[in-house]
Amino acid sequence: xxxxxxxxxxxxxSGYFDAYAAIGLLAVIGVLFVTVAFTxxxxxxxxxxxxxxxxxxxxxxxxxxxGWAHTxxxxxxxxxLYVIFAVDAIYLFPWATVFAxxxxxxxxxxxxxxxxxxxxxxLLYAWKKGVLEWT
Amino acid sequence: MTTTHxxxxxxxxxxxxxxxxxxxxxxxxxxxxxxxxxxxAALAVLVADLFLPEARKRLLGWLSAAGLxxxxxxxxxxxxxxxxxxxxxxxxxCSYTADHFALAFQLLALGGALLTVLLSLHTVEDExxxxxxxxxxxxxxxxxxxxxPAARDLATLVIALEVATLPAFALVALRRDGxxxxxxxxxxxxxxxxxxxxxxxxxxxxxxxxxxxxxxxADGLAHAPGQLKPLAEAGAVxxxxxxxxxxxxxxxxxxxPDTYVGAPLPVAGYLSVxxxxxxxxxxxxxxxxxxxxxxxxxxxxxxxxxxxxxxxxNAAALRQRADTPYGAVRLLAWSSVGQAGYLLVPLAxxxxxxxxxxxxATVAYALIYGLVNLGAFGVVALVGGTGRLxxxxxxxxxxxxxxxxxxxxxxxxxxxxxGVVGLFGKVVVFRAAVxxxxxxxxxxMAVNVVIALAYxxxxxxxxxxxxTSADVAVPRVPASLTAALGLAASGAVVLSVAPQLVLQxxxxxxx
Numbered sequence: 001x002x003x004x005x006x007x008x009x010x011x012x013x014s015g016y017f018d019a020y021a022a023i024g025l026l027a028v029i030g031v032l033f034v035t036v037a038f039t040x041x042x043x044x045x046x047x048x049x050x051x052x053x054x055x056x057x058x059x060x061x062x063x064x065x066x067g068w069a070h071t072x073x074x075x076x077x078x079x080x081l082y083v084i085f086a087v088d089a090i091y092l093f094p095w096a097t098v099f100a101x102x103x104x105x106x107x108x109x110x111x112x113x114x115x116x117x118x119x120x121x122x123l124l125y126a127w128k129k130g131v132l133e134w135t
Numbered sequence: 136m137t138t139t140h141x142x143x144x145x146x147x148x149x150x151x152x153x154x155x156x157x158x159x160x161x162x163x164x165x166x167x168x169x170x171x172x173x174x175x176a177a178l179a180v181l182v183a184d185l186f187l188p189e190a191r192k193r194l195l196g197w198l199s200a201a202g203l204x205x206x207x208x209x210x211x212x213x214x215x216x217x218x219x220x221x222x223x224x225x226x227x228x229c230s231y232t233a234d235h236f237a238l239a240f241q242l243l244a245l246g247g248a249l250l251t252v253l254l255s256l257h258t259v260e261d262e263x264x265x266x267x268x269x270x271x272x273x274x275x276x277x278x279x280x281x282x283x284p285a286a287r288d289l290a291t292l293v294i295a296l297e298v299a300t301l302p303a304f305a306l307v308a309l310r311r312d313g314x315x316x317x318x319x320x321x322x323x324x325x326x327x328x329x330x331x332x333x334x335x336x337x338x339x340x341x342x343x344x345x346x347x348x349x350x351x352x353a354d355g356l357a358h359a360p361g362q363l364k365p366l367a368e369a370g371a372v373x374x375x376x377x378x379x380x381x382x383x384x385x386x387x388x389x390x391x392p393d394t395y396v397g398a399p400l401p402v403a404g405y406l407s408v409x410x411x412x413x414x415x416x417x418x419x420x421x422x423x424x425x426x427x428x429x430x431x432x433x434x435x436x437x438x439x440x441x442x443x444x445x446x447x448x449n450a451a452a453l454r455q456r457a458d459t460p461y462g463a464v465r466l467l468a469w470s471s472v473g474q475a476g477y478l479l480v481p482l483a484x485x486x487x488x489x490x491x492x493x494x495x496a497t498v499a500y501a502l503i504y505g506l507v508n509l510g511a512f513g514v515v516a517l518v519g520g521t522g523r524l525x526x527x528x529x530x531x532x533x534x535x536x537x538x539x540x541x542x543x544x545x546x547x548x549x550x551x552x553x554g555v556v557g558l559f560g561k562v563v564v565f566r567a568a569v570x571x572x573x574x575x576x577x578x579x580m581a582v583n584v585v586i587a588l589a590y591x592x593x594x595x596x597x598x599x600x601x602x603t604s605a606d607v608a609v610p611r612v613p614a615s616l617t618a619a620l621g622l623a624a625s626g627a628v629v630l631s632v633a634p635q636l637v638l639q640x641x642x643x644x645x646x
Contacts, residue, residue: 107159121178128185 077131084119091115150389166233168209169241170281175247176202177274184267191490192266196256199270203249203277205599207242214238220287228348230288236305236645237342239498240284240416243329243505247409248277250355250509253619254401254516262399264309271624272302272309273405280409288595289337289347292417293330297380299413300326303406307398313569318397325380325390333377338362339370340425375433378421381414382480388472392451395468396461403464404512407471408505415478415501422482423491424646434486438576441483445476445583452590457524463515464522466486467508470548473587474504480564480580484571493567495641500560502637503630507547507557511545514541517616524594529602534612538598549591550584556630563641 056063092112099108126132164171177232179202180195187194213219213233220229235239251273260267279298279336286292306328309317341347344355345362373494380387395403422433455462481496514537518526531538547554550561568577630637 105157118178121182125181125185128592 043072050129074131077126081126081131082123088116098128142398144520160222160224160642163219165212166221167208167231167285168220170200170214170278170285171247171378172206172209172389173245173274173281177271177278178208179410180274181267181271182212184271187315192305193256193260195266195630196252196259196272196407199274200249200252202274202638204251205243206281207245207249210238210242212243212417218362227357228350230348231285233327234288234646235283235500235640235643236416236494237285238631239502239645240412241281242414243502244277244280244284244409245562246410247369247405247509247533248273248280248504250506250513250619251401251405251409252621253615254404254620255399255504257613258399258401260518262310264399267323267480269306272306273402273446273599274300274407274451276300276306277409280413283413284420284517286420287349287424289349289352292349292420293334293337296417297330299410300330300381303402306402306405307394309402310397314397315399315537316397318394321390322394325387329387332373332380336373336375336377338372339366341370341375343367343370347566349420349425353427356426357428357604364483364631367434368429371429371433372436373420374426375419375436378414378418380506382411382418382475382479383472384440384475385447385472388447388475392465392468395638396464400464400512400543403468404509405518407467407512408509411471411475411478412501412505415475415497416484418479419482419497420493423485423494427489432486434483437455437479437486440575441476441479441599442576442579443476444479445473445580448476448588449583453586455524455590459523460522461516461522463527466594467515470587470590471508474508474548475579477561477564478504480573480576481567483576483624484567484573487573489573491646492644493641496563496567498640500564501636502640503547503556503560506623506626506630507544507554508629510620511541511548513616513620513623514544515618517612524597527594527597528600531597532602537612537620540620543596543624543627544597546589547631550590551588553594554627554631556627556634559634559638563638 058060058064095112098104099112176199183198184192184195196457218232218234219233222230224230236434252270255273256271258264259266276299279295279300283295283299286295304323307322308315308434337347340352340356343359343366344352346352346355356367356371376387383391386559395406398406422437426433430628448469448471452466452473455466455469459465478497478501481493481500484493484496485491515522517534518530519536527541530541543554545554546552547557550557552558561580565577568574586623
């Protein structure tokens with residue numbers, strides 16, 4: 001089995017940057033598409049303003065209140081708790097594909113449970129501090 | 136990177152290896168015991184806090200002290216036995232090595248944390264700090280600081296440094312008043328900037344050297360292709376800047392005084408000793424091990440940084456007035472900046488001498504400085520109030536032992552007899568500079584030691600000056616604070632009588 005880097009050695013020549021040509025092309029096409037679509041729209045449409053049309057659009061309903069709204073601080077704690085599980089999942093999935101393979105052994109299995117144990121302590125802390133109760 | 140398989144075949148790394156368990160690194164539990172026990176104690180304190188009733192929360196502090204004592208005890212078999220390494224790679228090189236350098240700094244980190252715990256016991260109660268969180272954060276930070284000097288690759292190094300500093304932000308803010316929040320924010324922003332800069336540098340170094348192992352980087356940089364030289368040099372400089380921030384070397388020192396003033400006093404002492412030691416040990420590892428091929432370049436940079444740091448720190452400490460609020464803490468903060476300058480001198484000398492020998496002077500001086508500086512913070516915590524220097528006037532007539540202890544700590548910091556150990560520490564640092572041919576730096580340091588005498592002696596004289604105001608009754612000193620001060624003072628006295636106890640690290644081999 002031969003390993004070969006996808007891009008050439010950056011020190012060796014221009015092959016590395018050539019690999020980005022497709023991305024550059026896509027960016028150019030994207031900018032062109034938006035410019036053409038908006039310009040064509042502006043040229044083709046009739047302009048007849050009424051007060052209703054100038055109103056800020058909010059899901060088909062008349063706008064209520066001001067644009068500045070406060071967010072509950074507890075959303076932030078929930079975001080934190082979400083991160084616990086997100087990080088958990090990020091590490092669990094790659095681990096799940098290999099832990100049974102030869103060469104890893106019981107230590108790999110135990111290590112993941114140690115990791116989950118740490119996260120569980122975080123959750124226990126949040127629970128005992130009453131963060132999980134909404135009201 | 137990907138394989139050159141035909142489409143349709145699974146892109147798999149070759150996982151099946153001949154020997155089962157061969158992909159798992161073996162762990163030497165004895166070698167990693169000191170930081171590991173600190174981490175476990177942190178976890179135990181956090182969980183115990185959840186289930187202990189309010190009246191029993193005092194136990195948490197003593198639990199933390201016991202954990203740190205156990206971690207310190209685990210240093211003993213490592214000191215007596217051979218150098219142990221663990222988390223080794225098959226290609227050679229290990230990520231964790233408990234050599235003499237690592238053990239000395241672990242002693243400083245864990246011992247400093249233990250003194251801080253003793254100093255904090257009554258602060259946590261008096262200022263109504265959240266107990267479980269305070270001890271948890273302190274132990275986590277100590278764990279990171281103990282892990283750092285043993286780290287032998289850049290990833291472990293950066294993670295250990297962050298484990299040491301991240302809890303410190305929260306510790307600074309724990310007083311939860313405006314001043315604490317401002318200090319913590321200042322500390323957080325400057326520290327995070329430093330980390331970002333350092334990570335950029337680390338990635339450059341990795342790109343140029345092709346490895347993150349410190350020893351491997353030294354070999355890689357020596358044989359790096361010419362095109363990658365500028366990248367490697369830029370990476371080295373950025374990495375050094377990151378560590379200079381954590382060490383609070385001038386011009387990256389501006390967060391120090393404000394952070395110390397806003398933090399609870401024991402935390403300020405902790406930052407000035409353990410936080411600084413963490414940055415310093417990282418700096419020493421990166422320079423003397425990884426960037427050895429560039430020795431003369433960073434030797435000069437560190438020499439200039441050291442000269443600037445001690446001059447600016449001492450000049451600012453000299454300018455502290457006796458009646459400004461928090462003057463005592465500000466003076467200690469600026470003096471700690473000045474002391475960081477002395478600590479950098481042997482590092483610069485190591486660059487010039489092209490060997491790690493001068494580092495012994497840094498280790499010895501850091502141990503001495505850590506002990507007496509925490510002691511000085513302890514007495515300031517004992518006097519309390521708004522911490523004006525003026526409130527120390529006539530302390531000798533109110534609390535004789537506290538005054539004697541503070542006077543002794545200040546004389547050690549200044550390097551005057553009877554604080555013999557401070558004097559010896561300075562001599563060792565001088566010798567490192569002179570031996571490496573850094574005569575000009577030795578002269579700058581001598582001038583700075585004289586400048587520092589002025590403010591240390593002025594404060595000492597204030598302790599024994601006649602009291603002007605009708606004094607209030609002396610508050611009873613809590614037992615834990617007495618224990619901490621007694622420990623620091625007796626340690627300093629013992630070292631003054633027998634300085635060879637700490638100075639032997641200068642002559643022995645560190646790595």
